[in-house]
Amino acid sequence: MCYKDPVNVATPPSGSTPTLEDVARAAGVSRATVSRVINGIRNVDPAIQEVVRQAVAATGYVPNQAARSLVTRRAGVVALVVSGASGEEPGEPSPGQVFTDPFFGRVAAGIIGFLRPQGIHPILMFADDAETRTQVLTYLRQGNADGALLVSTHAEDPLPRLLADAGLPAVLFARPAEPIPISYVDVEHRAGARLAADHLVSRGCRRVATITGPPSLPAAQARLAGFRDAMAVHGHPYIPCAEGNFTYHSGEAAMERLLAGHPDLDGVFAANDVMAQAALFVLRHRGLRVPEDVAVIGFDDSSVAAASRPALTTVRHPVEDMAAEMARLLLAQVDRPELPATSIIFDPALVVRESA
Amino acid sequence: MCYKDPVNVATPPSGSTPTLEDVARAAGVSRATVSRVINGIRNVDPAIQEVVRQAVAATGYVPNQAARSLVTRRAGVVALVVSGASGEEPGEPSPGQVFTDPFFGRVAAGIIGFLRPQGIHPILMFADDAETRTQVLTYLRQGNADGALLVSTHAEDPLPRLLADAGLPAVLFARPAEPIPISYVDVEHRAGARLAADHLVSRGCRRVATITGPPSLPAAQARLAGFRDAMAVHGHPYIPCAEGNFTYHSGEAAMERLLAGHPDLDGVFAANDVMAQAALFVLRHRGLRVPEDVAVIGFDDSSVAAASRPALTTVRHPVEDMAAEMARLLLAQVDRPELPATSIIFDPALVVRESA
DNA sequence: GGCAGGATAGAGAGCGCTCTCCAGTGTCGG
DNA sequence: CCGACACTGGAGAGCGCTCTCTATCCTGCC
CATH class of the missing domain: 3.40.50.2300 (Response regulator)
Structure with missing residues (x-):
């Protein structure tokens, strides 16, 4: 078999972004082989792997996530939902204010710290009334996100129950007020x-x-x-x-x-x-x-x-660790939906400074 | 023509999520017609629209975003990127700390306030070194997000230039230190x-x-x-x-x-x-x-x-309004990439309280 | 030397959706 | 009463990718 020079045949047909097909043509192999190389799968001759990698570089190929998601049924995205109650209470923090709370920043940092190395990113959503809760549910059902990480600001938040009922993968930051079959992390x-x-x-x-x-x-x-x-x-x-x-x-x-x-x-x-x-x-x-x-x-x-x-x-309160654990639990649940809801409780520690 | 009763034929073949095809079958029309109804497009008889809507309700259909994105080439997601410099400086805020700044919360709230009604959600990303910057670029190129909203914590942040060079739709929160052909909002x-x-x-x-x-x-x-x-x-x-x-x-x-x-x-x-x-x-x-x-x-x-x-x-500093404007600019740019970079400058106002 | 069996590459069938043609229907003017 | 034309709905071709199935090659063993 003779592999064509990847560099000279590289340019894709038009000025549009190159597809797997283009890379395959450039490397003189089939689409399937390129796919295997890109996804790091077994059974590809090292020499061919190298040719393919060069072709990828030459064409500037980047896999299209939508096409990939369509067949893998995985979005590679999780929803980070900040959820309040029905929003009737006066003095309730508005969505924007939530960020002001250093607590939320720590949660976000912990989640991102864990997810980023895996190439997964959180989508930020607020849910503070029936409409936005529905939006979250629909969003997950549409497959836009594979699951939800939920930080509730109120105990009466109905979203955890909705998620559990819908059978959508979700993990809460704290134990729900009423028992719900849903995973969560909490501190003692x-x-x-x-x-x-x-x-x-x-x-x-x-x-x-x-x-x-x-x-x-x-x-x-x-x-x-x-x-x-x-x-x-x-x-x-x-x-x-x-x-x-x-x-x-x-x-x-x-x-x-x-x-x-x-x-x-x-x-x-x-x-x-x-x-x-x-x-x-x-x-x-x-x-x-x-x-x-x-x-x-x-x-x-x-x-x-x-x-x-x-x-x-x-x-x-080991918030960052807890948030990372949330992400870990969620991904495990996305991979194996049959897994039962799990809860992980962290130990607090006293930090002595000046005030006492 | 005779339309079948949508309710009785509704159940999709298996227990899996219903597809357009299932709804079409249930409604006794073609896939194309259902698609037209769902996307609110012209030329569908009101009676048929109704039948289709019932079929959608009966089957519990939710459009699959990945499939849709594949053909529309639109993710319906934008990246909200918090970007620092090269990260060498000591005392530099870590990603998580950024949230602690009430300023960031206001930006996020403004963006979400504008985007949410349109069903678009921001993906949260940090970029603080070469690797994570590449990650952002790749992410956008993969079509995971249609564009980037960038909040830089440092003037020397190289990301704006990278985005501009890559021709990716992006809007900055503040004027870049050096002139770059990229849209931004700022305050006077x-x-x-x-x-x-x-x-x-x-x-x-x-x-x-x-x-x-x-x-x-x-x-x-x-x-x-x-x-x-x-x-x-x-x-x-x-x-x-x-x-x-x-x-x-x-x-x-x-x-x-x-x-x-x-x-x-x-x-x-x-x-x-x-x-x-x-x-x-x-x-x-x-x-x-x-x-x-x-x-x-x-x-x-x-x-x-x-x-x-x-x-x-x-x-x-009208941060929320500015953030909303960023989102508006970005969406305009996503729709029409040929649009030139625009900058919008807001006016500040004095708020007199007790301290002066 | 021939054949079983493992390793490797290609062919091709979709994933679920949108959208461009076309065909069919009804309406109106000549 | 017939042809032109707006209006609707259907057929079907992909979008770019993954993955199963199959074909091919090579190795080793009898």
């Missing part, structure tokens, strides 16, 4: 809160209070419960608490309320760093020193924790 | 800085300083130049300045330096809100009252501006 919130409680007690704090997240969120519930239980074990059965919703403003207000009711407190556990930061601000504003007068512990170890003054002691 | 930075200068002067500030962005960024240059020029016009030819890089930390450090060199200053213009917020913190820490002792003006009107204490007076 109770254990994290216990770490905070133990640390405050070991520092000698006796009058400790907590700023909670929205009670509708299981994560917030668990942090509160874990903190209370641990404090009870240390002999502090009653813990004053003020409810926030994870925003800076709500944290400020909550700290004000706590201080109004308990001016002598000497320790605060906030359910996330942003609220802890707000607490720091209020305390300093009141002339209270942190950690000398009041010790403050946050939760998440987000970027604001180290940036705070004083730097926040906080419970590390 | 000089005019914005002038607004800040005028306001400080009209408040009676006499000893004004500024915290700049990285000098390699044209936007930072323009803000500084605009501020200096305007202050010169007001009779203040010399303006102390300290360089920051748009982060909170750099803003703190810059404010410290300014105060060290000019303890008596009474006005500060920071090139973005985050650094202005840091300035606020340093000033309060030093016991200086804002705005009584020192007036502070930021730039961007990002979410942190209103959340600061005192709330920041700032120059509004």
Whole structure:
């Protein structure tokens, strides 16, 4: 057999983008062989592989993903869905604001860090009402994306159930409020809160209070419960608490309320760093020193924790690792849809800085 | 002609997802007709349209995007690329940190707000070294995305040039450092800085300083130049300045330096809100009252501006509108690649709050 | 030396859709 | 009453790729 010189025959028929056929012609082999080389499959003579590779380079060939997807039934894309509840609540974060939360950035970074090496990229979608939820579902069904990575901002989010019912591959960032056969990753919130409680007690704090997240969120519930239980074990059965919703403003207000009711407190556990930061601000504003007068512990170890003054002691929430794990779980599920829903729970750790 | 009852013949051959063919069979028409109805095209009898629609509903048909893309040569996806320089510089924000910047959230929100109604979604990509830049290029060439929306964090970012050279549709968020035939949107930075200068002067500030962005960024240059020029016009030819890089930390450090060199200053213009917020913190820490002792003006009107204490007076940067315009420009360019590169410049506005 | 059997390459059938022809139908003017 | 013409709907050719099936070649063994 005689293979033609790949370089001289390379130019595709027209000025349009070259196809497999063009490369095959240039290399003097069949389409199938080129396909095999490109997809790195067995049974191709090394010499021919080399000829094909040269032909690919010479023609500037790039495989057409649509054609590939059509036959493989794989989009090579996953949806990263930021999903809220029905959107009726006032004060609910708008889609854009979600990004402002350092938490979301960490999730995105973790997901992308895992997916990028595999040539898979996330499509960004928001779902905050019935219409946009339908859009997500349709999008997945159309095969635009192979599955969904879901970050819900609300416990009542109906999207997880819709996805599960539709049998679409999906992984949640946190345990759903009600049991749904769907995979998720989460952190051991109770254990994290216990770490905070133990640390405050070991520092000698006796009058400790907590700023909670929205009670509708299981994560917030668990942090509160874990903190209370641990404090009870240390002999502090009653813990004053003020409810926030994870925003800076709500944290400020909550700290004000706590201080109004308990001016002598000497320790605060906030359910996330942003609220802890707000607490720091209020305390300093009141002339209270942190950690000398009041010790403050946050939760998440987000970027604001180290940036705070004083730097926040906080419970590390391994968000990036968890996000990468989400992606891993999703891809496994896409490959083998028959796999049962799995949940992976991560351990938190205490990061001691200056505030406690 | 007699159309069969769509409901009874509906079930597709197997349990697999229904295709156009299945719907056509169910409706008793040809594939072409169903396609016409679905794509809302002319020349279909209303009665038949109805029959087809019922058949679609009965079969649960959803068009396969890959097949559609294959023939239309349109992915229905655009890439949202966050692009840095070569990544050698230490202290450079990692991909994930980019999200933490409220600025990026606003861009994403603006883009999504415009694209979502059209059923187009952005794919999130980072490009921070040669390899990932190639990945972006390849991705676009493969037809995975129809074009790129580029947010560069560095002036020397080579990606815009690569995109322009490859003839791929792309729109930048800011004017490229060197002239490149590529579309972009930007804000009139000089005019914005002038607004800040005028306001400080009209408040009676006499000893004004500024915290700049990285000098390699044209936007930072323009803000500084605009501020200096305007202050010169007001009779203040010399303006102390300290360089920051748009982060909170750099803003703190810059404010410290300014105060060290000019303890008596009474006005500060920071090139973005985050650094202005840091300035606020340093000033309060030093016991200086804002705005009584020192007036502070930021730039961007990002979410942190209103959340600061005192709330920041700032120059509004219409990021969301600009981002939407980027998307519009990109889609126009995808539709008609022969269109010349266009640039659209937005006007800033002063938002007066408490800090000045 | 002939033949089984593994390794390798090619042929060709789709994947599901769009879109360009064409054929058929009905309408109107001459 | 007939031909011209707008209007509809169908047939069928791909879009570029993967992958199964088959043909060919080569090696080794009896």
